[in-house]
Amino acid sequence: MHWTAIGTLSDIPQRGARCIETPEGKIAIFRTGDNRVFAIDDHCPHKGGPLSQGIVHGASVTCPLHSWVISLETGKALGADEGCVRTIPVKVEDGKLYVALNLNAERAA
Amino acid sequence: MTEKLVIIGNGMAPGRMLEHLFERAPDRYEVTIFNAEPRVNYDRIMLSPVLSGEKEYEQIIIHGDGWYIKHGITLYKGHRIVAIDRSAKTVTSDQGVTAPYDKLVIATGSVPFILPVPGNNLPGVLSYRDLDDVNAMLLAAQSRAKAVVIGGGLLGLEAAAGLSARDMDVTVVHLMPTLMERQLDPAAGYMLQRELESRGIKIITKAETKAVLGDRRAEGVELADGRIIPANLVVMAAGIRPSTGLAQDAGLAIQRGILVDDGMHTSDPDIFAIGECAEVGGHVYGLVAPLYEMARIAAAHITGDTSPRFVHNDTPTKLKVTGIDLFSLGDFADGDDRQEIVLRDAEAGVYKRLILKENRIIGTVLYGETSDGAWFNDLKKREVDITEMRDTLIFGQAYQGGAPLDPMAAVAALPDDAEICGCNGVCKGKIVDTIKAKRLSSLDDVRAHTKASASCGSCTGLVEQVLRLTLGDAYNPAAVQPMCGCTDLGHDEVRRLIKAKGLKTIYAVMQELEWRTSCGCAKCRPALNYYLVCDWPGEYADDYQSRFINERVHANIQKDGTYSVVPRMWGGVTSATELRAIADVVDKFNIPTVKVTGGQRIDMLGIKKEDLPAVWADLGRAGFVSGHAYAKGLRTVKTCVGSDWCRFGTQDSTGLGIRIEKFMWGSWTPAKVKMAVSGCPRNCAEATCKDVGVICVDSGFEIHFAGAAGLDIKGTEVLGLVKTEDEALEVIVALVQMYREQARYLERIYKWAKRIGIDEVRRQTLEDAERRIAYFGRFVHSQKFAQVDPWSERVSGLHKHEFRPLAAVPLTQAAE
Ligand code: SRM
Ligand SMILES: Cc1cc2nc3c(=O)[nH]c(=O)nc-3n(C[C@H](O)[C@H](O)[C@H](O)COP(=O)(O)OP(=O)(O)OC[C@H]3O[C@@H](n4cnc5c(N)ncnc54)[C@H](O)[C@@H]3O)c2cc1C
Ligand code: SF4
Ligand code: FES
Numbered sequence: 001m002h003w004t005a006i007g008t009l010s011d012i013p014q015r016g017a018r019c020i021e022t023p024e025g026k027i028a029i030f031r032t033g034d035n036r037v038f039a040i041d042d043h044c045p046h047k048g049g050p051l052s053q054g055i056v057h058g059a060s061v062t063c064p065l066h067s068w069v070i071s072l073e074t075g076k077a078l079g080a081d082e083g084c085v086r087t088i089p090v091k092v093e094d095g096k097l098y099v100a101l102n103l104n105a106e107r108a109a
Numbered sequence: 110m111t112e113k114l115v116i117i118g119n120g121m122a123p124g125r126m127l128e129h130l131f132e133r134a135p136d137r138y139e140v141t142i143f144n145a146e147p148r149v150n151y152d153r154i155m156l157s158p159v160l161s162g163e164k165e166y167e168q169i170i171i172h173g174d175g176w177y178i179k180h181g182i183t184l185y186k187g188h189r190i191v192a193i194d195r196s197a198k199t200v201t202s203d204q205g206v207t208a209p210y211d212k213l214v215i216a217t218g219s220v221p222f223i224l225p226v227p228g229n230n231l232p233g234v235l236s237y238r239d240l241d242d243v244n245a246m247l248l249a250a251q252s253r254a255k256a257v258v259i260g261g262g263l264l265g266l267e268a269a270a271g272l273s274a275r276d277m278d279v280t281v282v283h284l285m286p287t288l289m290e291r292q293l294d295p296a297a298g299y300m301l302q303r304e305l306e307s308r309g310i311k312i313i314t315k316a317e318t319k320a321v322l323g324d325r326r327a328e329g330v331e332l333a334d335g336r337i338i339p340a341n342l343v344v345m346a347a348g349i350r351p352s353t354g355l356a357q358d359a360g361l362a363i364q365r366g367i368l369v370d371d372g373m374h375t376s377d378p379d380i381f382a383i384g385e386c387a388e389v390g391g392h393v394y395g396l397v398a399p400l401y402e403m404a405r406i407a408a409a410h411i412t413g414d415t416s417p418r419f420v421h422n423d424t425p426t427k428l429k430v431t432g433i434d435l436f437s438l439g440d441f442a443d444g445d446d447r448q449e450i451v452l453r454d455a456e457a458g459v460y461k462r463l464i465l466k467e468n469r470i471i472g473t474v475l476y477g478e479t480s481d482g483a484w485f486n487d488l489k490k491r492e493v494d495i496t497e498m499r500d501t502l503i504f505g506q507a508y509q510g511g512a513p514l515d516p517m518a519a520v521a522a523l524p525d526d527a528e529i530c531g532c533n534g535v536c537k538g539k540i541v542d543t544i545k546a547k548r549l550s551s552l553d554d555v556r557a558h559t560k561a562s563a564s565c566g567s568c569t570g571l572v573e574q575v576l577r578l579t580l581g582d583a584y585n586p587a588a589v590q591p592m593c594g595c596t597d598l599g600h601d602e603v604r605r606l607i608k609a610k611g612l613k614t615i616y617a618v619m620q621e622l623e624w625r626t627s628c629g630c631a632k633c634r635p636a637l638n639y640y641l642v643c644d645w646p647g648e649y650a651d652d653y654q655s656r657f658i659n660e661r662v663h664a665n666i667q668k669d670g671t672y673s674v675v676p677r678m679w680g681g682v683t684s685a686t687e688l689r690a691i692a693d694v695v696d697k698f699n700i701p702t703v704k705v706t707g708g709q710r711i712d713m714l715g716i717k718k719e720d721l722p723a724v725w726a727d728l729g730r731a732g733f734v735s736g737h738a739y740a741k742g743l744r745t746v747k748t749c750v751g752s753d754w755c756r757f758g759t760q761d762s763t764g765l766g767i768r769i770e771k772f773m774w775g776s777w778t779p780a781k782v783k784m785a786v787s788g789c790p791r792n793c794a795e796a797t798c799k800d801v802g803v804i805c806v807d808s809g810f811e812i813h814f815a816g817a818a819g820l821d822i823k824g825t826e827v828l829g830l831v832k833t834e835d836e837a838l839e840v841i842v843a844l845v846q847m848y849r850e851q852a853r854y855l856e857r858i859y860k861w862a863k864r865i866g867i868d869e870v871r872r873q874t875l876e877d878a879e880r881r882i883a884y885f886g887r888f889v890h891s892q893k894f895a896q897v898d899p900w901s902e903r904v905s906g907l908h909k910h911e912f913r914p915l916a917a918v919p920l921t922q923a924a925e
Contacts, residue, residue, distance in 0.1 A: 006916040015628060015654040018915035029915060033628040050670040053658040055631040062631035064658040064666050069631070101918060 001089065003098035009037065010095065017052040017061070022101060027088055028052035029097065030072050032059055038072035039090040039099050045070070045083025111139045114411065115200055115210035117190045117355065119144035121153055122384030122400040123216040124171050129408030131180055137412060140182045141208050143200065146239055147187030149174060153239070154397060154532070154565050157429050160243050160271030167827040168867065174790050175797060175824075193359040195377055212379055212411055215356055215367060219349035219385040219395070224259065228321030234343045237268045249342040250275040257281075257330045257340035259318050261288040263428060265346035266305065270430040272342075273310050280338050281305075282316040282330065284347075292426040292437040296453075297460055297476040304433055304458070313338075351386045351393050366393040371418040373407040383407045389419050397532050397564060398424040425486055425531050427479070427567040436482040439472035439489060440464065447471070452503045461503055468496050481505035483571055484519065487527040520574040529571050532564035537575060544579045552576065553863060557823075593632035595624045600853035604640055613645050615652055629655075636854035639741065642777050643849050646891035653908065659739030662911055663899040664721055673714040674724055676733035677774065680748040680766035680786075681709030690731030698724055708745035708783070710736055722912055725900035734774070734898040741855070742777045743784075743845075746770035747795065751788030751805065760805035762788035765834055769841060775896040776888070779852040779861070782845060797825045800858040801841055806830070810837040814844060814870070815862040823859050826867045829875045843874040843884035850887075 012018045012031040019026045019042055026042035028051050036059065042052045049065035059072045069078045075087040089100035114130075116123045119142050127140065150172045158164040177184045188202035193213065201207045221236035223229050233249070235242050249256070250272060258269045261283030273279045281288075287298030288305075302312050317333035321343055329339045351366035362368040362376040366388030373381045373389075383403040385395060394400055402419060409417045425438040441464045443449075452461040457477065463485065464472035470489040475482055484506040488495065501508045506519035523529075525538030543549065543559050555572055556563040562572040577584045591597050598606070603622065612618045615637045619629060629637070634655035641649040659665050664672035678687070691711055695703055701715040716724055725735075737744060746769050749755065751762030766786040785796040786803040796802025798818035802825050804811040809832040816825035828844065831837050847870065852861040862870055873880050903912075 004918055006918065011910065011915055013654060013910065018910060021914050021917040023918075026914075047668070048670075050666075053662075053666060053670075055634060055657065056654065057628050057630045057634065058626060065668065067631065 001100045003091065004101050006097050006099055008095050009035070009092055009097060011097075012037075015056040017054075017056065019052045020099070024101075026050075026052070027099065029090060029099070030056055030061060032056060032072070037090050037092055037097060039088040040070070040072060040075050041085045041088075043085060044068060045077060045085050046081065051085070111137065112211040113209055114138035114140045114212050114214070115208055116140065116142045116214045116216060117193075117200065118216035118218055118384070118386075119146070119150050119184065120216060120218045120384060121150070121171070121397055122218075122404050123214060124150035124404075125401050126214070126216075126383060126404035126408050126411075127180070127182075129405050130411060133408060133414070134412045135180075138212070140180065141185070141210075142177075142182060143185045143188045143190050143202055143206075143208075145187070145189040146241070148240065149177070149184070149186075151240065152564060154429070156237075156240065156243050157267035157271055159240075160246060160268065161274040161431070162271075163431065165868065165871070166240060167829075173824075173827075175792060178791060190355060193355060193380075195359055195380070198379070210379070212381070214407065214411075215375070215380065215382040215386060216384040217352040217355060217386045220352045221345060222348040222350050223345055224318055224347055226318055226320050228323060228327065229345070231321055231323050231327045232325070233323070233327030233341055234321055234345065237264050237344055237346050238349075246272060246342065246344065247275065250277050254278050255280075255340045256342040256344065257338050258344045258346055259330070260346035260348070261285070261312065261314070262291065262346065262348070263289060263426065265344070266301075267429060268344050268346055269305070269310050270308075272344075273308060277342070279309075280311040280313065280340070282313045282318060282332065282338070284315070284317055286314050288312070288314070289426075289428075289437075293435070293476075294441050294462060294474050296451075296462070297435070297437070297474050300458065300460055300476050301428075301433065301435065349385070349395060351388065353386060356382065356386070364388055371406075371420070372410045372415060373403055373419065374410070381407050381411065390421050392421055394424075396424045396426065398422075398534055401533060422490070425473075425482060427531075427565065429565055429567065434475075434477055434479045436475040436479040437473065438482070438486055439470075441472035441474050450499075450503045463503060465495070468494050468499075470495065480570065481519075483527060483529060483568070484523065486531075487523065490528070520571065521578055529575060530559075530561035530564070530568045532568075533560040535559050535561040540572065540575050541579050544576065549576075550580065550584065592636060593630055595619075595626045595629050595633050596622060598622060600636065603637070604644075604851075604853075607640055607644055613641065613649055615641065615655060639777060639779060639854050643891070647894045660741070661908075662718065662721060663735050663737075663739065663903065664716070665739045667714065669715075671715045671717055672721060673712050673738070674716055674721070674728070675706060675708075675710055675712045675736040675738035676728050677736040677770070678710040679770050680746055680763050682748075682763060682767065683710075687731060687733070690728065690733070694724055694727045697727065706738070708738070709747050710745065712738070719912055719914075722904050722909075726904045729898070729901050729904055733900075735900045737774065740777065741780050742775070742782065743770070743773045744781050745783055745785075746773075747783075747785035747799075749786070749788050749793040751786075755788055757791060758788035758805070759807050760788060760810065760834075762786040762794065762803070762805050765803065765805075765810070765837065766794075768834065769838060772838060773842065773845065773888075773892075775898075776845070776849070776892060777895060778845065778849050780855050780857045782848075782858065784841075798822065799825065801844065803837060803841070809833070812837060812840055812844075812875075815859040815867065817857060817859045821859070826862065828871055831875075839881060839885050840874055842888050843881040844870065846884040846888040847874055849891075850884075 006020050015033050017028045017030045019028050028042040030038045042050050044051050044063040046068045049063040051061050053064045054061040060069050062069050068081045075085045077083040091098050152169040152171055155169040188204050190200045191203050192201045199207050199209050221238050235245050256272050256277045256279045258265045258281045261281050269279045269281045287295045288301050319333045320331045321327050322329040327343045329337050331337050353363050353367050356367040357363050367382040367386050369375055369382050369387045369389050375382050384400050406417045406419050423439045428435045448465045450463045459477035462474045469492050473485045495502050523537050527537045529537050540561050562569045592600055618637050638652050638655040653661050664674050698720050700713045704712045706712045746766045748763045748766030752758035782800045784801045785794040785799045787794040787796045788805050798816040802813035809830050811830050812828040813825035814828050817823045848858055
C-alpha cells in the first residue's frame, strides 16, 4: 500500500469535506465531528451528486441533490436506498493526511 | 358575438351560478352585475361570526375584486336596479346606468320584514341582512349598553348571541311560546332558551311588540301587555320576504316569490330568477343549499343544457352560535299517523327526537349531540325502512349492529351518496374521490377543492372524519411531529426551549434537549442553525457546516454539480451598465446558459465551483450583490411599473418594491420569502400569490400575505389597508419578523399562517401597534448582522477552502 500525502487535518472543516483531484476522478475526504477521517468517491450512487457538498452528520453524509444518506465507513447507502460508493484508505499521522491511491490504481488497471 | 348576461343582485346564489357558468362556457357571455350593496360577493351566512368577532369581513369574501377582473365581469357596486324594460331588453339603475341584456337573471334575495308598529323607523332600529347592518350594530355595541332583538328565530338568536359576545345587555322578544318554533319542537326550544339564558341573554316569549319608543332615537320597546324594555338598539329579525317588487313592476308572474319553473325560467323566457326571491314548486327558500342548487340549474339552462331540473329537498337547519349544537330537519309536527322516538339525557343536555311515518324518518330534531344528523338525513332522503333497527335507531349510527362502533366506523358506513355538507350539497363520495385524486391532506385543502365545510362550517367534524378515513394515519392534525429521528420534540417545543433555557449553540441544544445522535442529521441541523441565527442575532456564530450546500456557497447546485448565480436586480429594475457587466461575465467565464428567471432577474447557469469567487468579484465590481436565489431567506420582490409609467398605476409600486427589498435583503427566514408589489388591482406583479404582496390602491396600500404558487396554489389573505409607504413597510417587516420568530423551519408563510390563524397575525402586526413596533425593532436589530453581502465576503477570502480542491494528485504520483 502506497500512501500519498494530501494535506493536513486542519485543512478540512469539522463536519465538512474537501476534494482531491486524481486520475481516477474526484475523491472526497471527510472529517467528522469527532475528527475521524474518511475518503470516498465524490460521486453519489444515485445520480452522481457531489457527496463532498453534502451535510456531514455522525459518520455519514447526506447527498446535496436528492438527500440519500451514505455511510462514510462502508460507502453504502443507508435507510431504504440501495447503492454503494468506493471507499479509499486514508490515515492521519501527526496531523498529516495520507490516502492509499496506488492500491486502487492497480485495481483499476 | 358574445351574448350579454345581466344579473340583478350579487348575493350568494348568482355568485355560485357564475362559477358553474364559467366552468361550462367561459367565453359565452359578457357578464354585467348590478348590486345594491356597494361591494363584492361575500358569504352572508358568516355575518354572525363577523358580528360576534370570530371572523373579519375580509375572511368571508367569496369573490374578491380580482375575480371579476379575471372573468371580465362589469360589476356596478352600489347600483340598485329600478326598472326592467322587457320590450327593449334593458335594465336601468338608480344611478342612471342602462344596460342591454340578451339574458337577465334576477337574484334580488329577500328584504327583512319590518313590523308595522309605531317608531319602527327611528334611528337605532336595524334589520339583520347585510354587512352594513352588522357594521351599524358593531357601532351601537361600542357606545350603548342595551339591545332588544325582536324575533327568536335563527337570525334573531344569532344576532342576540353576537351582540352579547360584544358585551351588550341583550333581550330577545319572541311572539311564540318557544324559540325557533319553525325548526325546533317545544322541548328543544326550551333547552335552547335555557342555554342562552345561562349566557346572560334575557328571553321573553309570547311577547307581542306594540311599539318602538323614543323621541329622536330608539329608547325602548313596548310590549302589548304594557311592559317596557329599555333599549338603544332594536334589531328586527322577525322574518324575511322575497324581494319581488322589481319583477312585479316588469309584469312577471309572482306569488310569494317570482314564479319560476324547474329550469329557473320566469314567465319571460329570457329572464331567470334564482335565490331567495324565486318561488319554485310552491316553495320559497331561506337557506343556501337549495339556492345553490338553483344556481347550478340556472347555469345549465343559460348555457343551453336543459337536462337538470330542480327538485325539492328538505335542508337541515343549524344554529351558528359557538357552543350550541342543534340540528333540525323535515317535518316534526305531531299527528295520528306518526310515531316518535325520543331520547333525553338531562345531565348531558342532550335531546333527540325522530319522527316516523310508516317506519320511515320524516323529521329529526337533535339538541346537544348532533353528530348523527347526517346519518338521519341520509336515512330520510333514501326513505329507508327502519323497522329492523328501531330499538337502537335513536342512539345513532354507532350503535347499529350490537356493540357500539367508534364514530369513524359510522362515517365509514355512510354510503357514497350520503350528504356531508348541506350548504354546498357535497356528498361523501365526492370528498373521498377528490382527496385521492388531488392528494389532499388537510381540511383547508378539502374546503378549497370541494367547498365541503366552506360555508357555515357545521359539518367540519364530519369532513375531518372523512379525511382521517381516507388517509388513515397520514392524517393527524393534532399530533406533534418530532423534528426528526434524533429527538421526540417537535419544532415548536424546541424553539420554545431554545429561548427558555437560553441555548446558544447547536451542541448546547443537543446536549440539553437530549438528542439521540452525536451531531444530529441533515434535517435537524439546518433547522437548529436557523432558530439560533434568528433568536440570538449577533451572539450566535452561524454554523456553516449545518447549512445546505447552496447556502454554504451562496449559489444553487445543479444536477451536474456546477452552480448557478443570480445577482439581485432590485425590484426587477436593471440598467445598461448592469446588463453589460453580466454580458462580460458570461463571456469571460464561458457561462453556458443565461436565463431570465420567474423572479424578474437573470440567472447564469453552469458555473464551475472553482470559478464562483472570480465571477462574484466581477459582478461585485458592477455593484451586484447576491440575489439569495438559494436561501431560506428573502428572495425577490417583484414589482410592476406602477404610477411612474402605467396609466392605471395608483402608487409608485416599483419604488416601494425596491425599498422593501433593500430593507429586508439578507435576512434569514424559516423558508423562502417572496414578495411583490402591484400598482393597482390589475395586479401585474402577481402579488396575490406571494408570501407577502402589496396591491396599491388610490387610498393606500392593501397588504396581502400567505399566498403561494409552487407546490400549492393559494391566493393571499388580506392583512389590511394602510395609508402610507412607511406604514406598509413597518407592517410587512413586523409580519415577517413574527414569522421568523414563530414558524417551523421550512414552513412557508401560508402554512404557518394557517396554523396560527389569519386573525392572530392581523391582531399582532396590524392592530396592536405596540407589538408591531417591537417586531419591527427586532428585525432591524437582526439586519445589522445579516445584511452583509456573502459574495463580497467570499471574494475577500472567507471560506476559501470551499472553492479549492485540497490537493491535485498527478498521474505519475498516483501510479508510483
Ligand atoms: C430559477 C427559477 C426558475 C426560472 O428559471 O425562472 C427557479 C429555480 C428553482 N426553483 Fe423555483 N425558481 C424560480 C422561481 C420560482 C417561482 C416563481 C416566483 O418566485 O415568482 C415559484 C413559485 C412561487 C412560490 O414559491 O410560491 C417557485 C417555486 C419553487 C418551489 C416550490 C416551493 C413551495 O414551497 O411550494 C421549489 C422547491 C423548494 O423550494 O423546495 C423551487 C425550487 C427551485 C430550485 C431551487 C430547485 C433546486 O432545489 O435546485 C431551482 C433552482 C434552479 C437554479 O439553480 O437556479 N421553486 N420557483 C426561478 C428563480 C426566481 C428568482 O429569481 O429567484
Ligand atoms: C345573518 C344571516 C345568517 C344566515 N345564516 C344562514 C345559515 O346558517 N345557513 C343558510 O343556509 N343560510 C343562512 N342565511 C341565509 C342566506 O344567507 C341566504 O339564503 C342567501 O344569502 C340568499 O342568497 P341570494 O343570492 O338569494 O340573496 P342575497 O345573498 O340576499 O343577495 C341579494 C343581493 O341583491 C341585492 N339587491 C336587491 N335588490 C336589488 C336591486 N333592485 N338591484 C340591485 N341589487 C339588488 C341586495 O343588495 C343583495 O346584495 C343567513 C342569512 C343571514 C342574513
Ligand atoms: S420548475 Fe423549478 S424546480 Fe422544477 S425544474 Fe423548473 S426550475 Fe427546477
Ligand atoms: S444524486 Fe445523490 S441523492 Fe440523488
